[in-house]
Amino acid sequence: MLGLSPEEIIRKVKKPPPMCRPTVAPDQAPLECIQMMKQCWSEQPDRRPAFDDIFDQFKTINKGKKTNIIDSMLRMLEQYSSNLEDLIRERTEELEVEKQRTEKLLAEMLPPSVAEALKTGGTVEPEYFDEVTIYFSDIVGFTTISALSEPIEVVNLLNDLYTLFDAVLANHDVYKVETIGDAYMVASGLPKRNGNKHAAEVANMSLDILSSVGTFKIRHMPDVPMRIRIGLHSGSCVAGVVGLTMPRYCLFGDTINTASRMESTSLRM
CATH class of the missing domain: 3.30.70.1230 (Nucleotide cyclase, GGDEF domain)
Incomplete structure (x- = not known):
């Protein structure tokens, strides 16, 4: 909307002043979207909304209308985050099972009290x-x-x-x-x-x-x-x-x- 090439826009964003921000006319996007955009590029980080807040606001703005690209992107981010949590939980459970197997094997090779002392790096006195x-x-x-x-x-x-x-x-x-x-x-x-x-x-x-x-x-x-x-x-x-x-x-x-x-x-x- 500024009529500049991408390279020129990136150069201006990288090296302020002056601050280079999009100029979006009220008839080019819903007012709520424009306000949210301005919040997101705020110079004060604590004023920028988190992804969860953005997602919630888009759900309100859409009001059941056809999903737009931003909404799809946020849904993908949310899904990725959820999948990552599931993956971590799964790996943690696998690690716990392996730990139990190792401890069981160690307990079969040495008396439990001796194995415990050796695991913690202690010495076992005769x-x-x-x-x-x-x-x-x-x-x-x-x-x-x-x-x-x-x-x-x-x-x-x-x-x-x-x-x-x-x-x-x-x-x-x-x-x-x-x-x-x-x-x-x-x-x-x-x-x-x-x-x-x-x-x-x-x-x-x-x-x-x-x-x-x-x-x-x-x-x-x-x-x-x-x-x-x-x-x-x-x-x-x-x-x-x-x-x-x-x-x-x-x-x-x-x-x-x-x-x-x-x-x-x-x-x-």
Whole structure:
């Protein structure tokens, strides 16, 4: 309406004074639109209406008439804002689910109290337990079974068997320490003390494991019976976290050594 080229208008807007603003005659647009335009280019920012206010004013100006381009643009902005909020909410929920999965996995690898301390960057001091019961078991003839099996078959065998053991553990007040090859190690009385119940908990767990092994079938050797040896011992020990890159909750003391010897010298089943 000023009869200037776009480049000239931009130059004048960029480098005042004088201020360069459109000149809109009353017959070229509704009066409310002209007033709103003037509010929007006000030199005082607090006088400029927000997008929500502009949208509301346009709805009033249109009064149900055909939507104009500005109204469409504002609707698109509003829709974009809404979609962005939904996307953020969705991503936040996904992040929370992943966080829960990570924490669950961490809790399965380390005692919850230890995991919590490591997450917050704290140090985990070694702890002395005056009475615990330790369980060890291994597979009878595992060397022979391994020699007659493919590596993947050995892994599947151990995974099947120890998944079965893990399910039994859920019914007792015990803590699975680790598996080393075909050896399976469990403790009761740590990291959560349980008075003098530890021996009974491990003994009952052992009976349940023996029962479950009796019906266990090796996938690639269904005719070969599964047999295990078990050793238990009660006493004192020290527990602590070893390593930073792959921290492990380890137990130390004669009680552990004795339980291991009880297992290695015991009769099958």
